Amino acid sequence: SAQLAPRVMAAPALPDPQSFEQVVALIGEKREVGLQMDVQRFVRPVAFKPGAITYxxxxxxxxxxxxxxxxxxxxxxxxxxxxxxxxxxxxxxIIEIDRRKRSEERAEVEADPFVIAIMSAFPGAKIGEIRTTAAPVELPVIPDEGDEED
Incomplete structure (x- = not known):
């Protein structure tokens, strides 16, 4: 009778971050919240190569x-x-980058002519949280059954 060859279970591939951003993402994936917050708050990257970070x-x-x-x-x-x-x-x-981007986004919104008009029309109005909405999803056109040619 034929024998089956034993199955060798491959070990899952270990992560190999190739950028500082990938290191931060890996920390998040591993749910090391304290370490992630410390890295985002206190690390100003100077140099990165896989296996070495200077900050x-x-x-x-x-x-x-x-x-x-x-x-x-x-x-x-x-x-x-x-x-x-x-x-x-x-x-x-990372936190400084995030704050700068939010500040730039707010300045861009406040400089928009439409927003300026709204703010002048409603004295005392304030801009609250600025949110980016997802782009609309394009759905494929599905032909009606009557549209099909025989």
């Missing part, structure tokens, strides 16, 4: 942030990560 630390950052980040990334990716908090001249933190 400028924002005042008030936890002393053990680099160690915690390195340990979690090693656990999740299976490789050693060099995390250095001694960089200078880092970019914006």
């Amino acid at each position: 400028e630390s924002v005042q008030g950052a936890p002393i053990d942030l680099a160690r915690r980040l390195s340990g979690r990334l090693k656990e999740w990716t299976g490789r050693t990560w060099l995390i250095a908090a001694n960089g200078q001249g880092g970019g914006e933190t």
